[in-house]
Amino acid sequence: MSTAATVRTQVSSVPSAAAPGAQVLPAWPLLAWLYGFPVYWATGLSLFVPIVFGSLMAAFLLLRGRLRATPGVLVWGAFLAWVVVCAVSLTGVMQAIGFFQRTIDLFAVGIAFLYYVNARERITPGRVFGGLAVIWLTVVVLGTLAVFFPDVRIATPLAQVLPGSLMGNELVRELVYPRLAEVQQPWGAEEPFVRPAAPFPYTNSWGMAYALLTPVMALIWTRLRRRGLRVLLAAALLGSLYPAAQTSNRGMFIALGVFLVFMCFRFFAGGMARAGFAMLGSLAAGIAILAGFGVFAAIAGRQEYSDTTTGRSTIYQATIERVLESPLVGWATPAMDASIGISLGTQGYAWTLMFCYGFVGLLLFLVFLIRIITVSWKVRSGAAYVMQGLIVTVGVTIWFYGLAVTQCLILLLAAAILSRASADGEKVFPRV
Template sequence: MLYGFPVYWITGVSLFVPLFFGTVMAAFMVLRGHLRAVPGTLCWAALLCWIAVCLVSVTDFLQFAEFTQRLSDLVAVGISAAYYANARETLRLPHLLRGFIVIWTTVVVLGVLATQFPNFRLTTPLAYIVPRSLLNNEVMYEFAMPRLAEVQDPWGAEEPFVRPAAPFPYTNSWGMAYALLTPVMLLVWTRLSSRPKKFLLALALAVSVYPAAQTSNRGMLIALVIFALFVAARFVIAGSVRTALGVLSLLAASTAAAAAAGVFSSISERQAVSHTTSGRGEIYRETFEKTLQSPVVGWATPSMDPSIGIALGTQGYAWTLMFCYGFLGLVLFYVFLSRVLLATWRLAGTTAYVLQGIVATVGCTIWFYGLGTTQCLILVLAASALARAAVDGGDIDG
């Protein structure tokens, strides 16, 4: 699921990968038997069971198909976490980190290409196989013929905004993946013993700043700041004040570099013509009021609001959970995050703090950021690595 990430994007089959590998892993676990549940497993299972109950809100076939796709992805993600937790003899943390490297590298490379070829769309093999009628579906079209960038040309802008998106349909998904995995890449850098590898990764990190800056993405910057502050706080609590100051110094230097590169001015320029802040406020208000009409089981899937022109239950995964699965769906997701953090809080070391940072950052950012299947997979695998270490006695590298 991780190592083949770029291949699945190029071939257009990313939509089907979670279900395929989830089925394979489930079969292996059934054959093996003697499975164990680590902290967070039952919480995730409870969330999935509640989502299944919310099927009662489905009203037509298209809604059923979308609901089923979302649920199957979440089931596959949960199976992946359970598989990692039970494969402690064969899957260790370096295997997971190398998978994260593949995803991050794909994100950065395609991000750079997006800045150079913003109007390019890839025609994948899937586009030649699926019926033309299915290509009229927006989701299927974005997977079969993915674009490299979101090109936005709002009224009043001096020139279009080219915002990297690939290997995801939207720029915000790119930003979420970048925010979650870039601190992991810094962790990987500290673990490398080869100087050439350290140099290459440092070069890749430096290059990644360019497409990240081109996204003019406020949420991505906020997520990175939250991540850095959380890790610094963990070091302070552990008594490593010097390391915490190092993390904060890196954050300050990155902020200064971003300002010098014009990132903040680019964000201000886009906000001046796009008015996304006020628009999001209206979407959130309408989403909350609509949820109050079905607070228990929600509405199953996001729903287009003609007066706004944007689907309610979008623009943030917390709102998706609330709108689609009621307030209990949102609560159960936070129960999962809280359970993982509380159960693994005693774990010490940079690796543990960074993986905990993924969990904490997701908890803070889902109010304005969506959580696609890949980003969700990153979250639950990080949680599984933490939980497995807590159960096995604190060896996070085991």
């Protein structure tokens, strides 16, 4: 039995039944979104998955009625309402298309949060962790292939039927003709930098997904009872360091470092000194492994030819100046700055929120993260700490890294697990 299959068989130790007269929500819409991830990538359907499964879950929720809202649901709802208000800043059809796609994604992951909260009879934390394991395995396998076959692009079935007008959009083209790696050779570099990207269009998205999902896999490893599965998963975790190292991705390693530091603090503050020292050991070992792989040298070498830090500071300054012209509702979508040559409202999800939805949108998003952390603080278990660590990691890294829909889904599901656990006294992840 695979690791993902083993994990999804876990059941909550707290029994629950549907409210009298209420329809039991089926598990398959949310689980199909997670477990089908590699299929959607290979077929080019990733762009449509959020709207399809978001709509299905919304329909089941409406049919059920009598919905419950655990902590965080209303804050995310307020954030979505403000996103809709910000449509007043739209000025053209192409802007509206981009705005609509981002809004659909935000609504879809919000519906996934609400669905998990209301589907306790069928969807346990373990089934969600199993789906996240599938995504992680997809990321690692494709990332490894990218190192050896960096120039490969996949012609998906959807690419054969899409009209040429849609194929002109860069993001659509990257999704239906996905590449395995970003191959970059800045001026002056002797050799190109091969950086894994698949199953995402860009390396930074790969790094963010890896940083969020690897702690989940480590958590799964601690919960497995079968020795054979523990050995296989340990080997996979060690093997995943190879494509991760090849990314020379500063943000990804910062994210993992933030997570480990938070876990150290959480364990020591919770009186779990042994686990805290284990985290400190993991942090030290991680630094040593990265140094041994030459990751720090690779990052420094890439910076010699591509100083993105200085470029980002210029973009951030220009972004703030534009947001101050429309501080409440922002500009709805990122906008190209001809003097810089890069779209403002990119280079970090916090800046996207600020530019597109104003300071109010950014504030509501941050309030959501804080609400989840504060309400779940008294849930004392290693699994809960891992979920909290993911929330904190996102709160730090959105200032320099973006969140695509898959990363947003991981975030919202971690929040939903904590929210339901804090409301119902449910164990976050018993041993399986």
